[in-house]
Amino acid sequence: MIDLLNAVVVLSNYVLIPALAYGSQLALGALGVTLIYGILRFSNFAHGDTMAFGAMVTILVTWLFQGWGISLGPLPTALLAIPFGIAATAALLLTTDRLVYRFYRQQKAAPVILVIVSMGVMFVMNGLVRFIIGPNDQRFSDGERFIISAREFKKLTGLSEGLAFKTTQGITIVTAVIVVVALFWFLNRTRTGKSMRAFSDNEDLALLSGINPDRVVMVTWLIVAGLAATAGALYGLDKSFKPFIYLQLLLPIFAAAVVGGLGNPLGAIAGGFVIAFSEVLITYPLKKVLGYLLPDRFEPDTLVQLLSTDYKFAVSFTILIIVLLFRPTGLFKGKSV
Template sequence: MNELVFFINNVLISGAVIGSIYALGAVGITLIFSILRFAHFAHADLMTLGAFFAFFLTALFPAIGPALGLPTAFVMLPLAMGLTALTAVYLDKAFYKPLRAQGVKPIVLVMASLGVTLMLQGLIRMFMGTSSRSLYIDDRKGIHRIDVPFELANRPIVITDPQILLILFLVVAVIALHLFLTRSKLGKAMRAMSDNPDLARVSGINTQKVVTVTWIIAGSLAAAAGTLLSLDVSLKPDLSFMLLLPIFAAAIVGGVGHPYGALAGGFVIGFAETLSVFNWAVLLRPFRDQLWFELPANLAFVPTEYKITVPFFILLAILVWRPTGLFKGKVL
């Protein structure tokens, strides 16, 4: 049974956690893609930036969290989300909107977003250095050990506070986004604009407002994902680097321009990563005597140092077999 617990800890929980992070990022990318029609490469840096905002706020008011019984960074999350959303809106005003006004090809916007990536990375490293930090300043990470009610299992299932908060946040965020897109006037305007921008404009939709709202949603989701991930692991400027490829893969796997697809894509990529670096020999070990071949010590599909190849190959496979993604994406 210990093997099963190991599997739950290393695959189910960590897959769900990293999958939620990817999903939150991919939803933002897919929204920007469907409204503004370009791949926003600076998204992973918005995530890092959001985490750094949360870090600053935590450092400013370290006592709030313990008073409420929650991690301080989580209490500060709404503020960090707001700041990141504001940054995203102004980044758009400063760098993307003038290019859109000139009517450039979408690929030029992609390039501009890479320029923004470099600027954000440079700024973050300039002010924060390159070392990793913990988002817990005055409080400690709560770790829950759940004992499994079976004999033979003496190892507990381990789950941490930020992981629970992340899953809760994802559920709330998805429901809120769903209600927003289907019920509110602005959400309907967004969907209309993603279907046909010209038609949306002539039917009186304020497209500028829709663009702003898109950046607000994408920016705040990115900040939340970045903060919750750094709460769980640690805060590094390299964070964006590890996230960039998986979140794009998630958005494309789900079908670009399809928010629910992005959600599913995030979990597909997350679980694919954890399943492929998982050492299957652990699960097979109890059946060691029945096997016809000698069990190697390490039977992982991908060594951990090649983890980054997993989203890439999923991306390639999707591009070859089903370029519209699992859920038919609109724009291609």
């Protein structure tokens, strides 16, 4: 029984909790992608760098607050700075829409044209972020590092293995739950949210019903700004901030949106956790877990690792290809790609 508990602790420490936090970050990012695809009808390849911009502003404001001696005690000061990151990201996205995307919408450009345009915006945003904050790793977390450390857990339970639950992981999971609940309440209970859903389902019928398309577009970008800046800041807090990482993060985010069903918010959340758990579990060496579960003579000599962590994003790519080949509408029957 003790060996089973130790195995559960090891699995929780290195797979379940990290995957829950990572899945929460992917879910928030995928929600932004799926809202743009469902309402504005194009795949926004600049979303990863939008997250990087929001995280960058959050970092700069965090450093400012830390310099002024403002803090939240055991919690990261970045929580106070995230609203500023959201505001700056909203201003950036609304400006980009006015200067770039609006022209192509008015021209009734094909979705593939908007995809290419978004790639151009992606490179501009990536360069802007690296120019302002630099290309290197930036850490901006303060306060208590752990909700419970491995040493405290061992002392409390008497087990051989310790469970470490980082403060940033707890904040990520709780924040994601709050944001998702607020978003679904907005989309299902408010007049503006219902207008957005109607516009997504049938644009022509929504226009005949008197729905203002410009307002729908503006609110969509505001929501996407909130989701992107929050997801970017939480990812940076939990890991570290490096602009190029957010460009790489675009693959698992799109994979999550496609797996769940593009245009379906519930699917984006489910897809985020499917991708996260797949990446973490497939790249984690299970030797220690199996060592507790199997008799001594069957204990594996190898790491029992299906893929190296260097190939983590290959898992997302493989799942994405499989879904596109066999179920292009995703798990929750969103719009086909």
